[in-house]
Amino acid sequence: MxxxxxxxxxxxxxxxxxxxxxxxxxxxxxxxxxxxxxxxxxxxxxxxxxxxxxxxxxxxxxxxxxxxxxxxxxxxxxxxxxxxxxxxxxxxxxxxxxxxxxxxxxxxxxxxDVRTAAAGAVAARHLAPAEVETAGVLGTGVQARLQVEAAHLVRPFRKVLVWGRDAAKAEACAKDISSRLGIAAEAASAERTVKDSQLVITTTPAREPVLKAAWLHPGLHITAMGSDQAGKNEIEAAALARATIYVCDRISQAEKLGELRSAREAGHLTDVMPPELGEIVSDSRPGRRSQDDITICDLTGTGxxxxxxxxxxxxxxxxxxxxxxxxx
Amino acid sequence: MxxxxxxxxxxxxxxxxxxxxxxxxxxxxxxxxxxxxxxxxxxxxxxxxxxxxxxxxxxxxxxxxxxxxxxxxxxxxxxxxxxxxxxxxxxxxxxxxxxxxxxxxxxxxxxxDVRTAAAGAVAARHLAPAEVETAGVLGTGVQARLQVEAAHLVRPFRKVLVWGRDAAKAEACAKDISSRLGIAAEAASAERTVKDSQLVITTTPAREPVLKAAWLHPGLHITAMGSDQAGKNEIEAAALARATIYVCDRISQAEKLGELRSAREAGHLTDVMPPELGEIVSDSRPGRRSQDDITICDLTGTGxxxxxxxxxxxxxxxxxxxxxxxxx
Structure with missing residues (x-):
């Protein structure tokens, strides 16, 4: 016994x-x-x-x-x-x-929920610019709240922008984040959320991109964690090609379930072997090299x-x- | 809650x-x-x-x-x-x-253990000859005992022969079976166990065949349940070719994990789609047609x-x- x-x-x-x-x-x-x-x-x-x-x-x-x-x-x-x-x-x-x-x-x-948010913190710690003034989140669910909280552990930003398809949910999410972290948070358009933030998290179940390549700017880090199934896609394929560095949690999963799948279908990143987050964490492959780099980390969730x-x-x-x- | x-x-x-x-x-x-x-x-x-x-x-x-x-x-x-x-x-x-x-x-x-033995009973019910006087088992573990008990539920034979690599374990297994079922049971050679039985169960972890094709005889049914991994093999490949009918629980598993794998590697049954046990149970494909048929059922275990x-x-x-x- x-x-x-x-x-x-x-x-x-x-x-x-x-x-x-x-x-x-x-x-x-x-x-x-x-x-x-x-x-x-x-x-x-x-x-x-x-x-x-x-x-x-x-x-x-x-x-x-x-x-x-x-x-x-x-x-x-x-x-x-x-x-x-x-x-x-x-x-x-x-x-x-x-x-x-x-x-x-x-x-x-x-x-x-906890380990998914924690992975977001790991991505932000190793890939986001050293100084983050404003963080943005596309999505208004449990992970929107937790991912912002996780990122705040490693980049203590002072302001949060929240976008959701449902404006009332975005307002509610911003309010929750503000009271939880004791910082300013407000609802905004997706475009403003991305353009005004140095760190952006996407946490939607989108099947059509909600984050456009045109909104990328120097010094931006994006953690994309919504896509975890073939068919899901949060980030416009061209954005992955435009980023200075694209990182995923596991290539074998990202190419089937993550943003890498849709980017490759659009003809991008077809002949590269992107670094995995663990390689960045363990310094076996380089991550961000300058404040102006644009980094994207694609998380599908691992065993x-x-x-x-x-x-x-x-x-x-x-x-x-x-x-x-x-x-x- | x-x-x-x-x-x-x-x-x-x-x-x-x-x-x-x-x-x-x-x-x-x-x-x-x-x-x-x-x-x-x-x-x-x-x-x-x-x-x-x-x-x-x-x-x-x-x-x-x-x-x-x-x-x-x-x-x-x-x-x-x-x-x-x-x-x-x-x-x-x-x-x-x-x-x-x-x-x-x-x-x-x-x-x-229970569902594996129960599958043996299902195989025996639908494939063994109607009259079984003697049942044999190659193997001396928990499944040797349970498979004999399961077969006895559907074919109330009067005698059991038991073979194991370890003679003492074969004796002990025969004794257990005898006291459990209230019938005669004794240890015997593998050859005699197969030749003298109308229903044989193989329950070993063997990686080299323990049941030879030369021992097959009209009116024999074999349930092979030991092989459940690539590399395991209880029955000589030629036996599968010689049987009137070879049945498995699931082709997709048997061709990777069961006797079908080793038989195909030896060049047998390469271009046939064997019936699955469920097809025999539901009468969508024929099983035993006469008392003299030789039947083999290969069980790998299914979800x-x-x-x-x-x-x-x-x-x-x-x-x-x-x-x-x-x-x-």
Whole structure:
């Protein structure tokens, strides 16, 4: 008989949050990804057409981490009609030494939110210009708020611009960001948001570009994290070609699910092997070289981040004596 | 807040066992597989070389089943050195309507044992000759015992022959089978086991054939369930060519992981599309036509079986008020 931790979303919200500690562990995961010793199989994906649903499974083994996570993310897009969220999911943490189940993290996607935002902080730390006065975000959802908060951890900007297709949601998002970070935030057009910011995050489910190449300007960094499926596209293809440097989290994913896919379909970046974020983090390939560079980082989300955050969460839960122990 | 069932191996052993009910639900899964409406993605597989480990993830959506399972099966082959089993794992059952987690089945592989044996019963029911006097098994592990028991549910033979590389283990296995089923069972050579039986099950981890083509005889049915990885091979390639009919659980898996792989490498069955077990079960393709046919059924294990047994297990656990409820 062994003890298995069962941690609910409430347990996890009590002991894991976006901060320097979670950013550090996700940064470690990216650093390890660049060593080539991480094992990260392609995402398992299954459609459930009868219920307008899908389910994705991600995993990765990172040498040096005590455990590896398997994350299951169902998306059932008719759920809101019956008052349930579309996205759910859980992570299972296994010992990397024995394969035994150590913890069931019933996070309903919370840990994914945190590790996704943390990756944005890692991208901003290593690619954004040293001085950021204004940050902009295209999108008004949970990640819009979290990504701005994450970027603020590493670039303490003083103003935020928010654009959304729905003006009321953009206003509400700006208000939330302002009260959370204690800085000015306001809704703006997409064009002004990009032109007036030194750091921009795109967090939309767009299938047609919402960020135009013409709006790029010297000294801009963009983190694009909305695209995580073939068919999604937030940034005009020409923008990727115009950037001084284009970086992605994982080429094998970005070329299928990220901005790289749509850029290549438009004939850009077809014969280059872009750097991965882990290579920038570990200084094995150069990132920004001058204040005037234009940088784009394309994040699709990796199993390595899941393993990192799940390992962190179990340690935090143990320290806080959170959760339920099951004898199994 | 919702209730999630957490069921341990002990809970599950208390309410799910190999029997006509579990065979029926696995048979339903095979029947559905043949309709073409089952969604069953390729197995996600990850090696963890540092720990001599691997982990496989299987899933399938079966229309008409309330839930779908995701099964995670770690195999860490250094575990016995520290007194732990090599194989472990769990299943997660999700609602097929909403994608919400319904149950965590911490079965340590028990449900896999049951559904694997149940598939053997389905194969025997639809392919073995009507009269089986003697059944044979090559292999002496848990599945050797369970497969014989499963076959006995559908073909109540009176004698069992057991072969294993380790004679003492073969004796012990024969003794267990005899006391469990109340019939004669004895250890024998591999050749005699095959020649004297009308129904043979192979349940070894062999990488070189243990069942020779020369031993085949009219009226024999073989269920080969040991091969579930590229590199495994229990049956001499020529035997597959010599059989009247070769059937597998899923061509896409058998050609990579099963006996079909090694047979094709040897130049047999290269230009045929063998029937799948579900097609035999649903009468869409013919199985055994006469008592003298030689039939071989190659089972690699499918996500559809996992979804079937997990759905069954949750119903059984609810009826027995077994397990722990977590509010999540």
């Amino acid at each position: 062994r003890d298995i931790y069962v941690l609910t979303e409430k347990d996890l919200r009590g002991c894991v949050s976006l901060g320097h500690d979670t950013v550090a562990v996700v940064e470690d995961a990216f650093r390890m990804l660049a060593t080539g010793k991480v094992v990260m199989p392609p995402i398992l994906s299954m459609d459930i057409p009868d219920a307008h649903g899908e389910v994705d499974v991600k995993t990765a083994y990172i040498p040096g981490f005590d455990g590896f996570a398997i994350k299951v993310s169902p998306g059932f897009f008719d759920n809101p009609r019956i008052g349930l969220p579309s996205l759910n999911g859980l992570m299972i943490l296994f010992s990397a030494k024995t394969g035994l189940v150590e913890a069931l993290l019933l996070d309903n996607g919370y840990l994914t 390595a981040q899941d393993t990192a955050i799940a390992t962190f969460a179990l340690k935090a839960a143990r320290a806080a004596a959170a959760g339920t122990l099951i004898k199994a | 919702r209730d999630i069932y957490v069921l341990t191996e002990k809970d599950l052993r208390g309410c799910v066992s190999l029997g006509h009910d579990t065979v029926a639900v696995v048979e339903d899964a095979f029947r559905m597989l043949a309709t073409g409406k089952v969604v069953m993605p390729p197995i996600l597989s990850m090696d963890i070389p540092d720990a001599h480990g691997e982990v496989d993830v299987k899933t399938a959506y079966i229309p008409g089943f309330d839930g779908f399972a995701i099964k995670v099966s770690p195999g860490f082959f250094d575990n016995p050195r520290i007194g732990l089993p090599s194989l472990n794992g769990l299943m997660i059952l999700f609602s097929a309507k909403t994608g919400l987690v319904e149950a965590l089945l911490l079965d340590n592989g028990y449900l896999t 559809a079986q996992d979804t079937a047994i997990a759905t069954f297990a949750l119903k059984a656990a609810r009826a027995a008020a077994a397990g722990t409820l977590i509010k999540a």
